[in-house]
Amino acid sequence: MTVGFVMLCHTALDRAAQVAQHWAERGCPVVVHVDRRVPHGPFAKLQADLAHLKNIRFCGRHACEWGTWGIVAASQEGATVMLREFPEVRHVYLASGSCLPLRPVEELVAYLDERPKTDFIESVTTEDVGWTVGGLDFERFTLRFPFSWRKQRLLFDIYVWLQRQVRFRRRIPADVVPHLGSQWWCLTRRTLSAILEHPERGAIDGYFQKVWIPDESYFQTLVRQVSSSVESRSLTLSKFDFQGKPHIFYDDHLQLLRRSDCFVARKIWPEAGKLYAAFLSNDRTRQAAAEPNPGKIDRLFAKAVERRTKGRPGLYMQSRLPNENWENGRTAGPYSVFSGFSDVFENFEIWLSKASGTRVHGHLFSPDRVHYAGGEAVYNGAMSDSAALRDYNPKNFLTSLIWNTRGERQCFQFGPHDNQTLNWFMAMDSNAQISVISGAWAVPLFHSNRNFGEIRMEAARLQKIEQEYLNIIRSAFAKSRVRIWSLAEFVENPMEPLQTIIDEIGPRQGRRLTEAPRMADLVGFGQFLQNLRNQGMQPVLMGDFPVGDDPKPKSTRRGRPYLVK
Amino acid sequence: MGVVSRYRLRLARKRWLFRAYRKRLELRSAASRTKRIKPDDILVFSTLRNERVRLPFFLKYYRDLGVNHFLIVDNGSDDGSREYLADQPDVSLWTSTHSYKKSRFGADWLNWLQLRYGHQHWCLVVDPDEFFVYPFCDTRPIRALTDWLDASSIKSFPAMLLDMYPKGPLDAQPYREGQDPFEIAQYFDSGNYIFQRNSRFGNLWIQGGPRARTFFADAPENAPALNKIPLVKWHRDYAYVSSTHMLLPRGLNQVYDEWGGEKASGILLHAKFLDTFAAKAEEEMRRGQHYAASAEYKAYKAGLQAQPDLWCKWSERYINWRQLEILGLMSKGNWA
Numbered sequence: 001m002t003v004g005f006v007m008l009c010h011t012a013l014d015r016a017a018q019v020a021q022h023w024a025e026r027g028c029p030v031v032v033h034v035d036r037r038v039p040h041g042p043f044a045k046l047q048a049d050l051a052h053l054k055n056i057r058f059c060g061r062h063a064c065e066w067g068t069w070g071i072v073a074a075s076q077e078g079a080t081v082m083l084r085e086f087p088e089v090r091h092v093y094l095a096s097g098s099c100l101p102l103r104p105v106e107e108l109v110a111y112l113d114e115r116p117k118t119d120f121i122e123s124v125t126t127e128d129v130g131w132t133v134g135g136l137d138f139e140r141f142t143l144r145f146p147f148s149w150r151k152q153r154l155l156f157d158i159y160v161w162l163q164r165q166v167r168f169r170r171r172i173p174a175d176v177v178p179h180l181g182s183q184w185w186c187l188t189r190r191t192l193s194a195i196l197e198h199p200e201r202g203a204i205d206g207y208f209q210k211v212w213i214p215d216e217s218y219f220q221t222l223v224r225q226v227s228s229s230v231e232s233r234s235l236t237l238s239k240f241d242f243q244g245k246p247h248i249f250y251d252d253h254l255q256l257l258r259r260s261d262c263f264v265a266r267k268i269w270p271e272a273g274k275l276y277a278a279f280l281s282n283d284r285t286r287q288a289a290a291e292p293n294p295g296k297i298d299r300l301f302a303k304a305v306e307r308r309t310k311g312r313p314g315l316y317m318q319s320r321l322p323n324e325n326w327e328n329g330r331t332a333g334p335y336s337v338f339s340g341f342s343d344v345f346e347n348f349e350i351w352l353s354k355a356s357g358t359r360v361h362g363h364l365f366s367p368d369r370v371h372y373a374g375g376e377a378v379y380n381g382a383m384s385d386s387a388a389l390r391d392y393n394p395k396n397f398l399t400s401l402i403w404n405t406r407g408e409r410q411c412f413q414f415g416p417h418d419n420q421t422l423n424w425f426m427a428m429d430s431n432a433q434i435s436v437i438s439g440a441w442a443v444p445l446f447h448s449n450r451n452f453g454e455i456r457m458e459a460a461r462l463q464k465i466e467q468e469y470l471n472i473i474r475s476a477f478a479k480s481r482v483r484i485w486s487l488a489e490f491v492e493n494p495m496e497p498l499q500t501i502i503d504e505i506g507p508r509q510g511r512r513l514t515e516a517p518r519m520a521d522l523v524g525f526g527q528f529l530q531n532l533r534n535q536g537m538q539p540v541l542m543g544d545f546p547v548g549d550d551p552k553p554k555s556t557r558r559g560r561p562y563l564v565k
Numbered sequence: 566m567g568v569v570s571r572y573r574l575r576l577a578r579k580r581w582l583f584r585a586y587r588k589r590l591e592l593r594s595a596a597s598r599t600k601r602i603k604p605d606d607i608l609v610f611s612t613l614r615n616e617r618v619r620l621p622f623f624l625k626y627y628r629d630l631g632v633n634h635f636l637i638v639d640n641g642s643d644d645g646s647r648e649y650l651a652d653q654p655d656v657s658l659w660t661s662t663h664s665y666k667k668s669r670f671g672a673d674w675l676n677w678l679q680l681r682y683g684h685q686h687w688c689l690v691v692d693p694d695e696f697f698v699y700p701f702c703d704t705r706p707i708r709a710l711t712d713w714l715d716a717s718s719i720k721s722f723p724a725m726l727l728d729m730y731p732k733g734p735l736d737a738q739p740y741r742e743g744q745d746p747f748e749i750a751q752y753f754d755s756g757n758y759i760f761q762r763n764s765r766f767g768n769l770w771i772q773g774g775p776r777a778r779t780f781f782a783d784a785p786e787n788a789p790a791l792n793k794i795p796l797v798k799w800h801r802d803y804a805y806v807s808s809t810h811m812l813l814p815r816g817l818n819q820v821y822d823e824w825g826g827e828k829a830s831g832i833l834l835h836a837k838f839l840d841t842f843a844a845k846a847e848e849e850m851r852r853g854q855h856y857a858a859s860a861e862y863k864a865y866k867a868g869l870q871a872q873p874d875l876w877c878k879w880s881e882r883y884i885n886w887r888q889l890e891i892l893g894l895m896s897k898g899n900w901a
Contacts, residue, residue: 245716252705271708308826318724318820319827319829321821322823378877379879381755383757384778388783396760
């Protein structure tokens with residue numbers, strides 16, 4: 001007993017001839033169907049190429065436009081010829097001209113010999129498939145489709161819409177329970193002849209001729225009526241991308257295909273000479289007879305589809321520029337924004353980088369230049385420190401920085417002096433951890449040696465900017481992790497907030513802070529605020545600093561900020 | 566996009582095409598082998614001036630990718646480029662001594678040649694210092710890409726210009742004829758690019774790279790555009806609007822995904838910064854035939870005199886397309 005192949009060909013006929021010859025020479029009869037739209041010349045050449053092989057037949061030709069009945073008619077025709085001409089055939093394998101056998105035919109024959117009554121055909125009810133193109137799964141059985149999906153898409157869509165509006169439904173013949181599945185099957189003589197000699201075949205064919213993409217449903221549906229043992233999977237390795245078109249295999253897939261242990265793969269790029277040479281050669285080292293295992297290939301193509309539909313989070317590039325809120329992650333990784341900390345603490349950046357083990361920048365959005373960690377003039381990804389370049393497109397500046405430093409958390413200082421363009425962007429970014437000591441910008445002013453009139457003006461300006469910033473990050477739409485302390489609140493107990501932030505950044509989890517950064521001298525700060533008030537400015541963001549009740553100078557070295565058990 | 570602006574774009578496209586038709590008179594055929602172009606051939610279009618030393622590697626690179634025919638306009642070379650090209654069996658050559666600037670930097674000439682010979686072909690439009698890199702270009706010929714694009718109903722393929730530069734002064738290592746220019750210009754900037762949408766034509770406007778970093782840090786809006794759409798399944802109704810930066814109809818510019826996914830894209834490695842650059846900049850400034858009154862070249866000249874090293878410690882050394890893919894400069898999209 002043996003297996004016979006029905007091949008449906010329409011392009012790359014020389015490759016089809018190569019494969020047909022391969023099978024025929026190894027004792028498997030082949031029936032070749034050539035699309036009627038193929039001109040006479042190439043068809044005659046194919047016939048001539050295969051004329052010397054006694055177990056190859058050509059069957060009547062149908063035009064096989066995608067999604068139409070022609071492909072089913074061709075399969076029926078080919079199968080009929082196969083069953084009639086080659087009585088020794090027990091399994092009929094439907095293949096295409098771009099299929100390639102990955103394992104020696106003898107292994108396929110042996111595999112089928114062990115399963116003489118099994119039909120290999122993917123056959124799933126419409127409720128259970130998620131891969132249908134155009135969202136039409138059950139409706140392809142109940143609507144009419146006189147227009148081509150590829151060439152007359154608009155008419156196709158309008159006609160479907162119209163039928164939905166008037167609730168048109170075709171009657172599905174009794175006994176027909178629609179099933180869908182890959183069009184590449186391998187059926188036993190018994191099952192196939194039962195389908196082809198079905199007493200009501202005329203009526204059933206008439207119905208399926210007007211179903212959309214009948215090649216994915218005709219055999220898949222009928223096999224359920226006549227077969228006793230359906231194994232619902234295809235022996236042909238065939239992967240589809242998100243548009244429903246098959247993935248193509250190239251020379252560089254050779255190892256992957258070798259290891260897949262599948263019997264037949266499609267579709268092969270016709271010019272993949274290495275693949276054809278490797279898999280059609282005689283001296284194939286025999287592999288262990290394993291079950292087909294296309295896992296690796298599945299993963300490869302699943303990743304490709306994911307890249308096409310979701311992309312890499314935080315990447316903005318020439319072929320990925322997502323609209324707002326479609327980014328699938330505005331930035332590539334988590335980062336921390338500190339407002340006011342470097343005003344309250346001396347050398348906060350150095351301390352933070354030691355305590356958290358992350359990269360700590362200065363004011364990245366400072367008006368004079370970009371203050372990268374370590375004062376570098378060029379940073380990761382060859383980013384410039386030019387403020388003009390940064391302000392030309394601040395969003396790309398930040399997203400590039402986070403993208404370039406994937407795997408290393410970035411922290412930077414941000415304040416009311418800086419470019420405020422990105423406030424909404426960062427507030428809406430779930431990767432941002434924003435910590436604010438509100439009103440801390442007043443500390444450098446307090447220490448500055450400027451005229452009080454100037455200080456008052458500056459304080460009013462900065463307060464206004466920071467107020468807007470706070471409103472944004474407090475907004476109900478904000479997705480970032482936001483913590484805000486007033487300056488008064490913070491100096492009261494600085495260690496706890498610091499510990500919380502560090503824990504969240506956390507590459508050295510579990511460690512307690514032993515060294516606090518040195519806090520700026522705040523003696524007289526309450527009086528300073530009172531002076532501002534006296535000048536008619538109302539400082540509100542710092543919280544409550546009573547005049548004269550200066551925070552007691554604390555030692556910079558402390559033990560554990562709080563005890564655990 | 567309203568009916569009026571769409572109609573305006575249509576008029577603009579017709580105008581460019583008519584202009585190309587008019588400018589055909591400026592071309593003189595020097596070696597016509599266009600009869601050898603077969604229906605499925607992949608074509609390279611290029612316009613050049615005095616690039617003799619680059620040509621052998623340029624032709625070899627694209628022949629190795631599987632390009633079938635070159636259609637080249639020579640704009641008054643006097644260094645033997647014309648004679649060299651006329652001898653190549655797969656090159657059709659035209660010459661023009663007319664103004665490069667007035668032909669919109671060669672775009673009109675190439676629009677005409679594409680209209681005439683590129684219809685229904687995959688056409689790659691590149692300068693002699695641009696080298697096309699696409700996903701899997703080390704294992705699959707360019708026809709694998711175009712077949713896949715055909716099967717996916719994609720008509721245009723983007724490839725951002727990536728400026729390559731050597732470490733040290735540009736003239737430290739002279740470029741020899743036939744040599745791979747990226748043996749010298751090995752480095753590139755991996756992550757300092759800026760992307761904006763052009764609402765009129767629907768394309769992206771990309772800037773950045775070493776040129777923006779060193780020559781245009783104070784005037785970034787003047788930095789040269791790096792967005793390119795060099796590979797198109799051409800139709801005689803199409804027209805390049807400005808170099809290969811954008812096309813009409815504008816649907817062809819929609820080479821990027823706006824809903825979070827990545828479309829497939831490539832890179833044009835730009836071997837501009839070799840020892841030949843200084844001489845070129847000098848000449849182009851004298852001729853004043855380049856974009857925006859050669860402001861770019863002026864900036865280069867000033868910049869090159871001050872600080873001739875484009876290299877910095879974050880410069881990335883070029884390895885292969887997979888590296889560019891990982892860095893996020895190009896993407897495989899759903900091609901696997």
